[in-house]
Amino acid sequence: MRAGVVQTTTGLDRSANAQALAEAATRLAARGADIVFLPEMCGLLDRNSARLAASVSGEESDPAIAALRAVARDSGVAIAIGSLAVRDDEGPADGRLANRSILVGPDGAILARYDKIHLFDVDLPDGSRYRESASFAPGDRAVIADLPWGRLGLSICYDVRFPALYHALAQAGAAVIAVPAAFTVPTGRAHWHILLRARAIETGCFIVAAAQTGLHQDGRETYGHSLVVDPWGEVLCDMGEAPAEALVTLDLGRVEEVRQRIPALRHARPIHGPVVSAAP
Known part of the structure; x- marks a missing residue:
């Protein structure tokens, strides 16, 4: 599968x-x-x-969405729209938006939608606070989609800190998982790779992690370094800090090869009940 990756500095227009x-x-x-991957909040940041x-x-x-569906139809390419802020008529009564990933097929049809499950709410030691949940409602389901080249799992940014989601996607047959993001510079330097x-x-x-990069019109600064990582953990592509495009070939046979060498998915066992505190 030939994966195109777009790294952008999305603005307000x-x-x-x-x-x-x-x-x-x-x-x-x-x-x-064959498929193009775009960052989180690529339509408006x-x-x-x-x-x-x-x-x-x-x-x-x-x-x-309209422009990218037209490109897909005209070019015969699938497009993983990393995420967009979307107003959903079936959303919560409080009017919060969805942070939504949309997978467009090579014919321009929408194949899958995934709403970001894990929202970033934090109070920092310097007194600043951020509440993603004030603007966005969380999703409630993991999503996987069938493409001609294999199964694609969907996730968004902060989700990457919750490995249970990725384990569930892999157990459901994902060979590739998208992680579109808008990581800030400090956390990007410390944790992204x-x-x-x-x-x-x-x-x-x-x-495949398409990322935002640089200084944005809203004042935030994102880390960039869009990555493509293979199943062994080798970085196949690191796009650095400038807006850019990259094309990377994924040998999907590598998935089964690595899973045979390290069969962790087959060995995983459910953990039942609470964690026991051992007696001294």
């Missing part, structure tokens, strides 16, 4: 962002990509929750 994504996906399709809520729409009127390599090794899957 939805139309301009959609056009840039469509152009990048078209270029990668022309280079022979804005930490101002009020401005974000006023800007987003439902899937049917999202410019990035380690976490992604660990998820690849634990699952025996290819990990």
